[in-house]
Amino acid sequence: MTARGGSAMRLRGLVRKEFLQIVRDPSSIAIAFLMPIFLLILFGYGVSLDADHVPMALLAEAPSQDSADFMAALQGSHYFAPRIMNSMPEAELALREGKVKGIIRLRAAFSRRMRQADGAPIQVVVDGVDANTARLVMGYVEGAWGEWIAAQAARHGQSMTVPVDLQPRIWFNSELRSRNYLVPGLIAIIMTLIGALLTALVMAREWERGTMEALLVTPASMSEVLIGKLAAYFILGTGGMLLTVGLSVWLFEVPLRGSFWLLWLCSSLFLLAALGMGLTISTLARSQFVAGQIAIIATFLPAFLLSGFIFDIGSMPPVVQLITHVVVARYFVAIVQTLFLAGNVWPVILPNAMALTAMAAIFLTITWKKSRKRLD
Amino acid sequence: MWRRILALVHKEFLALLKDPKSRMVLIVPPLIQLLVFGYAATFDLKQVPYAVYNEDGGVAARDLLARFSGAASFKQVADLHSESEIAPLVDVRRVLVVIHIGPRFSADLLSGRPAPLQVIADGRNSNSAMIALNYVRSIVDRYNDEWIAAHGLQGPPARLEMRSWFNPNLESRWFFIPGIIGMLTLVVTMLVTALTVAREREQGTFDQLLVTPLRPGEILIGKTVPGFAIGIVQATLILLVATLWFRVPFLGSLPAFYAGLALFLLSGVGAGLLISALSATQQQGLLGAFLFMVPAVILSGFATPIANMPEVVQVVTLIDPLRYFLVVLRKLFLEGAGFGLVVDQLWPMAVIGATSLVLAGWLFRHRMY
Numbered sequence: 084m085t086a087r088g089g090s091a092m093r094l095r096g097l098v099r100k101e102f103l104q105i106v107r108d109p110s111s112i113a114i115a116f117l118m119p120i121f122l123l124i125l126f127g128y129g130v131s132l133d134a135d136h137v138p139m140a141l142l143a144e145a146p147s148q149d150s151a152d153f154m155a156a157l158q159g160s161h162y163f164a165p166r167i168m169n170s171m172p173e174a175e176l177a178l179r180e181g182k183v184k185g186i187i188r189l190r191a192a193f194s195r196r197m198r199q200a201d202g203a204p205i206q207v208v209v210d211g212v213d214a215n216t217a218r219l220v221m222g223y224v225e226g227a228w229g230e231w232i233a234a235q236a237a238r239h240g241q242s243m244t245v246p247v248d249l250q251p252r253i254w255f256n257s258e259l260r261s262r263n264y265l266v267p268g269l270i271a272i273i274m275t276l277i278g279a280l281l282t283a284l285v286m287a288r289e290w291e292r293g294t295m296e297a298l299l300v301t302p303a304s305m306s307e308v309l310i311g312k313l314a315a316y317f318i319l320g321t322g323g324m325l326l327t328v329g330l331s332v333w334l335f336e337v338p339l340r341g342s343f344w345l346l347w348l349c350s351s352l353f354l355l356a357a358l359g360m361g362l363t364i365s366t367l368a369r370s371q372f373v374a375g376q377i378a379i380i381a382t383f384l385p386a387f388l389l390s391g392f393i394f395d396i397g398s399m400p401p402v403v404q405l406i407t408h409v410v411v412a413r414y415f416v417a418i419v420q421t422l423f424l425a426g427n428v429w430p431v432i433l434p435n436a437m438a439l440t441a442m443a444a445i446f447l448t449i450t451w452k453k454s455r456k457r458l459d
Numbered sequence: 460m461w462r463r464i465l466a467l468v469h470k471e472f473l474a475l476l477k478d479p480k481s482r483m484v485l486i487v488p489p490l491i492q493l494l495v496f497g498y499a500a501t502f503d504l505k506q507v508p509y510a511v512y513n514e515d516g517g518v519a520a521r522d523l524l525a526r527f528s529g530a531a532s533f534k535q536v537a538d539l540h541s542e543s544e545i546a547p548l549v550d551v552r553r554v555l556v557v558i559h560i561g562p563r564f565s566a567d568l569l570s571g572r573p574a575p576l577q578v579i580a581d582g583r584n585s586n587s588a589m590i591a592l593n594y595v596r597s598i599v600d601r602y603n604d605e606w607i608a609a610h611g612l613q614g615p616p617a618r619l620e621m622r623s624w625f626n627p628n629l630e631s632r633w634f635f636i637p638g639i640i641g642m643l644t645l646v647v648t649m650l651v652t653a654l655t656v657a658r659e660r661e662q663g664t665f666d667q668l669l670v671t672p673l674r675p676g677e678i679l680i681g682k683t684v685p686g687f688a689i690g691i692v693q694a695t696l697i698l699l700v701a702t703l704w705f706r707v708p709f710l711g712s713l714p715a716f717y718a719g720l721a722l723f724l725l726s727g728v729g730a731g732l733l734i735s736a737l738s739a740t741q742q743q744g745l746l747g748a749f750l751f752m753v754p755a756v757i758l759s760g761f762a763t764p765i766a767n768m769p770e771v772v773q774v775v776t777l778i779d780p781l782r783y784f785l786v787v788l789r790k791l792f793l794e795g796a797g798f799g800l801v802v803d804q805l806w807p808m809a810v811i812g813a814t815s816l817v818l819a820g821w822l823f824r825h826r827m828y
Contacts, residue, residue, distance in 0.1 A: 113746065207619055247599050248576065288741075375745040379748055384646065397505075420584070
């Protein structure tokens with residue numbers, strides 16, 4: 084009984100010590116509270132895949148009523164910021180210099196060939212360097228073209244000439260706002276960084292400064308030292324997490340369709356895994372310098388590129404898909420995207436939450452084992 | 460003077476490379492990451508998983524569906540028999556797209572009425588949804604063209620002839636791999652520089668360095684050279700892997716590449732040293748490294764175009780050296796540009812590099828603890 088009471092007291096003391104250290108070096112507080120706000124606001128506004136007002140060169144070699152009609156269809160669309168050009172060399176130069184993303188050219192025979200059986204060609208050239216934007220632009224042009232065709236048919240009293248009429252319906256995100264899926268993903272990325280940043284140096288720092296030995300001659304056991312650190316940073320991290328979720332819902336208006344408490348629970352699991360990863364790095368590296376280097380290389384880019392935050396994991400080669408399984412953020416990205424946009428879909432949440440639990444357990448066990456070994 | 464600097468450079472290299480763990484971190488992960496990321500970073504979808512709910516027994520519907528099952532970019536995972544089966548399948552992300560053909564599809568088509576084809580896409584990743592819908596649309600468009608031709612119908616009065624320059628097959632890998640070169644180079648310079656001064660501050664050896672005859676400018680050179688040299692070596696290795704392994708065409712001028720790289724490294728090293736000089740502890744140095752590196756990558760236009768950002772954020776990107784280097788890389792790789800087309804991107808990097816290096820050198824002496 085006394086032993087347990089002593090343990091609780093020691094733990095409280097250790098947590099207090101961690102908090103004092105956190106308060107003394109304000110960079111930890113900055114990491115936990117300012118960094119998530121700063122990054123989420125910057126990225127929430129900055130990161131978007133929705134191209135709008137794409138600068139396009141419009142070129143009608145022999146202006147006529149028909150060409151003016153078609154151009155009007157493009158000019159009316161908010162997807163384009165059309166620039167009228169007078170010759171193809173001028174338009175090509177603009178494309179080469181990156182001033183426009185594409186060229187739409189109506190040749191001199193446009194009006195005449197519209198009355199022929201095979202129809203008039205509309206030449207479209209897009210800048211393919213950014214393939215994704217190029218594809219979007221092509222889609223926009225196609226959309227504007229389709230509307231123009233329909234309007235033409237209606238005006239001439241013909242029925243639609245499209246045999247199969249494609250009617251797409253997008254679930255969970257009907258307006259296709261890319262922010263709705265990017266912002267929840269950003270929470271996962273930002274919290275990965277914060278979790279690792281908070282703890283990546285703490286163990287190494289104690290070893291480097293010799294304070295770890297000092298801690299170990301006290302009655303506190305290694306597990307208590309670890310739990311003390313984990314508890315302190317877990318509380319900090321939870322604060323950061325709540326801030327980012329709040330910002331996403333109220334500032335960025337991403338709908339939270341699933342349960343808030345389930346999100347809280349999954350976030351806690353994720354935070355344990357992320358903090359555990361930091362502690363593992365810190366324990367294995369021994370020196371703060373190396374721990375810092377590992378944190379830089381092992382956290383951000385893998386979380387950014389391999390988590391499914393922006394690149395579809397299903398389209399990666401099998402080997403790379405396998406590698407993504409060691410990226411903690413991957414599981415949390417799946418959970419937050421589903422919880423925010425689709426709701427409590429248990430078949431998605433459960434396996435990913437279990438994976439997070441396993442990752443947390445693995446990292447914390449490694450830390451514990453490796454730290455204990457040092458004692459001998 | 461040069462002997463002093465040389466000695467310092469020697470010491471800096473030793474500090475970086477003598478610890479086997481540190482040596483490993485500098486050399487191996489960036490190359491592994493290039494390989495993994497090179498395969499991971501693409502917006503092209505492979506084998507979009509889809510389900511079919513076909514209520515129509517006609518030939519026309521079967522013919523259209525055959526085009527999906529024959530397309531390399533689609534993979535059918537389920538055949539549905541009622542509307543209620545759709546939601547569970549989409550919810551758990553087993554399929555990205557569901558193709559729903561109504562009972563009157565073939566009849567409508569044959570009688571000349573537009574036949575609706577309902578396609579449901581999972582919008583949780585709206586970009587993938589949009590790409591998948593584009594794939595669907597191109598299959599349907601081709602089907603329509605052939606139907607019109609086969610049945611002698613009146614086609615549309617105009618048709619689109621689309622081509623894409625610089626990247627004819629719209630391979631998004633060609634877009635991302637040059638970007639990865641820039642990203643990894645930035646990470647390596649951060650690794651080398653962001654913690655160096657902070658470490659010496661924490662251990663007290665920086666004060667010793669300051670009382671030697673070395674001037675701050677000389678210390679600056681000593682601290683800059685290792686990051687610069689390691690960056691050049693890494694970037695060259697990465698360039699070789701990108702062109703020889705991933706076969707991304709490098710059409711531009713090599714001197715222009717190295718000019719861009721040198722200026723980018725200067726600005727990256729400058730930013731890293733500035734962070735390091737500002738921090739009293741390595742913890743702060745690490746925080747600074749992340750606070751610089753993460754926005755520098757995400758707002759560089761690597762994955763999401765700068766043109767899509769709001770004006771204010773676009774202004775912020777002007778101080779991001781990676782933004783300029785990415786443009787240089789893409790122009791050199793895909794457009795085959797020479798010096799002339801990239802000069803606009805070179806001078807801002809030079810300005811950022813010079814400013815941050817001068818500030819860092821000044822802080823060496825003026826920020827003491």
